[in-house]
Amino acid sequence: MNKNKVIALGFKGVFWILVLYFLFWAYTNGYFDILFNQTDEFTRLLRQHLMLVGLSSALAILIAVPIGIFVTRPAFRKTEWFFLNTANLGQTIPTIAILAIVMSYLGIGYQPAVFALTAFSILPILRNTVAGINSVESEVLDSAKGMGLTPWQTLIKVELPNAGMPIMAGIRTAIVMNVGTAALAYLVGGGGLGDFIFTGIMLRSNEYLMSGAVPVTVLAILLDQILRVVERVAVPRSLRA
Amino acid sequence: MIEFSNVTKVYDGDVKAVDDVSFSVPEGNIAVFLGPSGCGKTTLLRMVNRLVPLTSGTISINGEDTGSLNEIQLRRKIGYVIQSNGLFPNMTIEQNVMVVPNLLGWDKKKQRDRFNYLMDLVGLAPDEYRKRYPNELSGGQQQRVGIIRAMAADPPVMLMDEPFGALDPIIRNRIQNEFLQIQKEVQKTILFVSHDIDEAIKMGDQIAIFKSGSLMQYDTPTEILANPKNDFVNEFVGADRAIKSLSLYKISDLLEEKQLKPVNGEAVTKVTADTNLRETIAVLFTEKENEVMVTNDAGEPQGLLSLDEIQEYLQQSIESK
Numbered sequence: 001m002n003k004n005k006v007i008a009l010g011f012k013g014v015f016w017i018l019v020l021y022f023l024f025w026a027y028t029n030g031y032f033d034i035l036f037n038q039t040d041e042f043t044r045l046l047r048q049h050l051m052l053v054g055l056s057s058a059l060a061i062l063i064a065v066p067i068g069i070f071v072t073r074p075a076f077r078k079t080e081w082f083f084l085n086t087a088n089l090g091q092t093i094p095t096i097a098i099l100a101i102v103m104s105y106l107g108i109g110y111q112p113a114v115f116a117l118t119a120f121s122i123l124p125i126l127r128n129t130v131a132g133i134n135s136v137e138s139e140v141l142d143s144a145k146g147m148g149l150t151p152w153q154t155l156i157k158v159e160l161p162n163a164g165m166p167i168m169a170g171i172r173t174a175i176v177m178n179v180g181t182a183a184l185a186y187l188v189g190g191g192g193l194g195d196f197i198f199t200g201i202m203l204r205s206n207e208y209l210m211s212g213a214v215p216v217t218v219l220a221i222l223l224d225q226i227l228r229v230v231e232r233v234a235v236p237r238s239l240r241a
Numbered sequence: 242m243i244e245f246s247n248v249t250k251v252y253d254g255d256v257k258a259v260d261d262v263s264f265s266v267p268e269g270n271i272a273v274f275l276g277p278s279g280c281g282k283t284t285l286l287r288m289v290n291r292l293v294p295l296t297s298g299t300i301s302i303n304g305e306d307t308g309s310l311n312e313i314q315l316r317r318k319i320g321y322v323i324q325s326n327g328l329f330p331n332m333t334i335e336q337n338v339m340v341v342p343n344l345l346g347w348d349k350k351k352q353r354d355r356f357n358y359l360m361d362l363v364g365l366a367p368d369e370y371r372k373r374y375p376n377e378l379s380g381g382q383q384q385r386v387g388i389i390r391a392m393a394a395d396p397p398v399m400l401m402d403e404p405f406g407a408l409d410p411i412i413r414n415r416i417q418n419e420f421l422q423i424q425k426e427v428q429k430t431i432l433f434v435s436h437d438i439d440e441a442i443k444m445g446d447q448i449a450i451f452k453s454g455s456l457m458q459y460d461t462p463t464e465i466l467a468n469p470k471n472d473f474v475n476e477f478v479g480a481d482r483a484i485k486s487l488s489l490y491k492i493s494d495l496l497e498e499k500q501l502k503p504v505n506g507e508a509v510t511k512v513t514a515d516t517n518l519r520e521t522i523a524v525l526f527t528e529k530e531n532e533v534m535v536t537n538d539a540g541e542p543q544g545l546l547s548l549d550e551i552q553e554y555l556q557q558s559i560e561s562k
Contacts, residue, residue: 137325137327139323139324139325139326139327140327140328140329140330142292142323142327143321143323143326143327143328143387144327144329145292145316146287146290146292146316146321146323146327146400147316147317147321147340147341147390147391148313148314148315148316148317148341148344149340149344150313153344157329157332157340158329158331161329161331161332162329162330162331164331236331236332236333236374237374238330238331238374238375238376238377239330239331
């Protein structure tokens with residue numbers, strides 16, 4: 001084992017010890033009491049949170065991947081800057097501002113929250129889809145064409161599979177960010193674990209704050225790991241660096 | 242047979258990449274397109290499977306105008322090999338080789354048999370490589386797979402764009418020999434782009450030499466070396482064209498014009514009559530002999546051959562043309 005690996009492992013070890021110590025400290029101080037005292041409320045908010053993340057992520061994938069495919073077709077290359085910049089806008093405008101704007105049109109509740117989260121998640125998926133498809137070598141595309149694959153067959157059999165790794169990475173980034181951002185849904189009455197967090201902030205209650213924030217973090221890490229497994233199944237080993 | 246008639250490609254209205262080219266390649270032959278970069282040889286090749294559309298003229302395969310066919314169907318009947326092999330990184334070796342048969346709807350059994358046959362042909366163990374991915378193979382192995390992928394659906398015509406260009410000289414030489422051996426068996430009509438005169442002489446039944454889009458000379462390698470049509474061809478084949486042509490003549494060619502000295506009983510190194518002159522000279526030099534004994538296929542001595550006679554024959558064959 002070389003020196004760098006030892007150092008990396010050391011840092012990892014220290015990090016996890018700190019995390020576990022923090023959780024233990026929080027638990028002994030009763031900061032997770034809400035989870036035990038209001039289990040029903042917690043599961044309701046968790047379910048809401050998952051619904052927000054699930055629907056907005058699914059919509060973002062359904063919008064971003066087809067657009068990514070569209071702008072990489074030779075005939076529509078020129079539209080790439082338009083879509084990418086629009087998606088950039090969706091991410092650079094502060095989420096709270098998007099929520100505020102959306103609220104004035106869609107009112108309050110679940111819908112505006114989903115809309116804002118979707119807008120926020122499109123960029124990483126779109127950018128990675130475009131980058132992934134663009135990274136397929138021109139020789140590979142040339143031989144596909146030369147062998148008599150139709151443009152559709154080239155897309156399905158060659159371009160998308162070879163862009164699989166970056167696309168999956170984009171989806172993973174978007175979903176993990178989405179889990180954290182979904183806490184803001186509380187602001188438009190969209191529910192989710194943000195209820196606990198904002199209640200904690202307003203009441204200056206560490207119990208509420210922790211019972212909201214820690215599950216959000218754990219959820220993000222958990223989803224990331226699950227998506228890594230999906231990635232291993234979906235992407236052939238030759239493309240996993 | 243592949244026939245090019247008045248084939249022209251003009252880019253942007255005035256850049257002539259291919260200029261009024263006409264010639265034909267007989268069935269089962271390898272025609273090498275040779276010339277410096279930018280001479281239009283690759284463009285001409287890519288016009289055959291219509292990756293590049295023609296500006297004017299026609300290309301026909303076995304009497305059928307390629308322009309009248311569906312381009313997707315056309316391409317599936319033409320093998321296509323490129324320099325960087327173009328294997329699909331996301332597919333296993335078997336999936337890569339079977340791309341076209343798969344599109345043509347071959348059943349599993351037929352595909353499997355074909356894969357095994359082709360892998361054996363290029364000396365790769367089918368079961369060892371079936372499930373591997375292209376990036377797990379060496380450059381030479383990848384290129385072999387690239388070649389058999391083009392042969393997978395047994396197309397009568399193959400296009401090869403500098404297929405061995407990215408390989409190191411030793412591997413390149415080996416694969417060239419393997420490929421010629423395979424060609425003896427499969428007898429495809431092959432168009433082969435190269436910028437290397439030695440490769441062209443070795444691989445080609447015919448060589449077409451191009452200069453800025455125009456066909457300079459289309460002939461057999463022996464003709465081109467013996468009788469370059471103009472200064473460009475002369476310069477391109479090089480001042481050592483006599484030496485290059487050595488590998489194109491066999492002792493049996495020489496026997497048609499010359500009587501050998503009778504064998505006088507001394508034991509000297511034996512070579513068969515189908516040995517080429519280049520190898521014969523190599524034997525003379527390495528064995529430090531003045532003469533070699535030429536034998537027929539049965540091993541019976543035919544006579545003695547010396548360096549002087551080879552030199553004389555070569556000069557005659559170049560001057561006579």
